[in-house]
Amino acid sequence: MTKPLNIGLIGYGFMGRTHSNAYRQVSKFFDLEYQPVLKACCARNEEKIKEFAENWGWESYETDWRKLIARDDIDAIDIGSPNNTHYEMALAAAEAGKMILCEKPLAMDVAQAEAMTAAVEKAGVANMVWYNYRRVPAITLAHQLVKEGRIGRPFHYRATYLQDWTIAEDVPQGGATLWRLDAAVAGSGVTGDLLAHSIDTAIWLNGPITSVSAATETFVKERMHQDTGEMQPVSIDDACMFLARFENGSMGTFESSRYARGRKNYNTFEMNGEDGSVFFDLEDPQILQFFEYANPTTGKKVEDHLTGWRRIHVTNFEHPYMDRWWVPGCTIGYEHTFTNALSDFLKGLETGEPAQPTFRDALQTQKVCDAVLESARERIWIDIN
C-alpha cells in the first residue's frame, strides 16, 4: 500500500531544481511506501515561482512561506532558500507539526541550530538536512569500508573543497543571486558553504571533531553591492584552513577556497589508517580509491610487488544505491545524490529509523563551523563539546 506525502518546497533556485527532480524521480527508482506529491512550491517572486511550478509539475504555488506552512494539505516542508531563512521557517514548520527537510548549513550559527534541533525534537517531526555528498555512492562505500574496519586505526583525515568563482574583484556581492558573499545572509563564506560539507562527511566517516585551530582570509576587501551599486567591505571568509583533532585520536586538515583557479567544485578527502587508506575526488565521482595493507577477514597483510592503490569503479549492483539505477558500469551523476538522500528519508519514515544527517547531526557540524570561525578570529585552538 502506498501513502502519499504532500511536499511544500521553498525556493526555485539551484536546490529548488535538484529537489524537484528528486521528488519526481524517487518513486520511479526506489520501492517506497511513501510517495511524494509535488503539492506546492513557494518563493517571493510570483512570476518566477509560477513558471517554476508549471515547469516541474507542482500543483500550486505560494508567495509567502508562512501560508505554505499553514496549509493543511502539506505534510513536509522542504527549505531550499538562503541560509538566513532556515531558522524562522524551520521553527514555524515544527510548530505546525510538519516534517522538515532543510538545506545545509542548518543555520547561521550554533544558537539557531540548537533552537531548531530542540524544536523538531519537541514536535516529534521527522527531519533531515540535505548534506547530499554522503549519498555519492563512492562516498557511501568509503563509509562502509571504514565501518568494516578495512583501514584499521585511523591516523589522518585530509579534506579539500575548492572553487574559483569569486577571484575577479568586480564580482558584486549580496542581492538575489550573490547572497553567498554577504555574511548577513550566508552566515559565513567558505566555512559554512563548502567546509560544512567536508565536516559533515568527516564526522560521518571518522567520528566527532573535538578541537580546531583555524586561519581564514578575505582576499578582496571591498566589493560593489549587487542591489545598491555601492562599494562595501566584504564580510565573508574567502578561504579557510584548519587543523582538527578527532575523538578517535586521529588528526585532520581541512582547506577551502573560492580562489583556487581552475577548481570548480573540487571536493576531496583521504583517510589513512594502520591497515589501509581511502581517497575520493568529486572530479572523478564514480571512483573510490582504496589501498589495502591488511585484510580484516583473512588477517593477511599485503606489501609485495603487486601492492598498490585500487580504483574501484562504484557502479555495480553490490555498491550503495547502484542496484536502483542502471546496469553495472553505467554511471550516475550529481542530481542522483539528492534522489538517493530523499529515498533514505522516505525509507526512514517507513522503518522508524531516521535518515541521517538529522538536525541533531547537523548541529554538530554547525558547532565545528562556529569553532573554526572563532579560532580564526581569536588565533587560538577551540574545543568542541
Ligand SMILES: NC(=O)C1=CN([C@@H]2O[C@H](COP(=O)(O)OP(=O)(O)OC[C@H]3O[C@@H](n4cnc5c(N)ncnc54)[C@H](OP(=O)(O)O)[C@@H]3O)[C@@H](O)[C@H]2O)C=CC1
Ligand atoms: N546540498 C548542497 O549541495 C547545496 C546546498 N545549497 C543550499 O541550499 C540553499 C539555497 O541555495 P540555492 O538554491 O543555491 O539558492 P538560490 O539563490 O539559487 O535560490 C534561492 C531561492 O530561495 C528563494 N527565497 C529567498 N528568500 C526567500 C523567502 N524569504 N521566502 C521564500 N523564498 C525565498 C528565492 O526566490 P525569491 O527571491 O523569489 O524569493 C530562490 O528561489 C542554501 O541554504 C544553500 O546553502 C545550495 C547549493 C548546493
Ligand SMILES: O=C1CO[C@H](CO)[C@@H](O)[C@@H]1O
Ligand atoms: O555543494 C555545493 C556546491 O557549491 C555551492 C556554491 O557554489 C554550495 O552552496 C553547495 O553547497
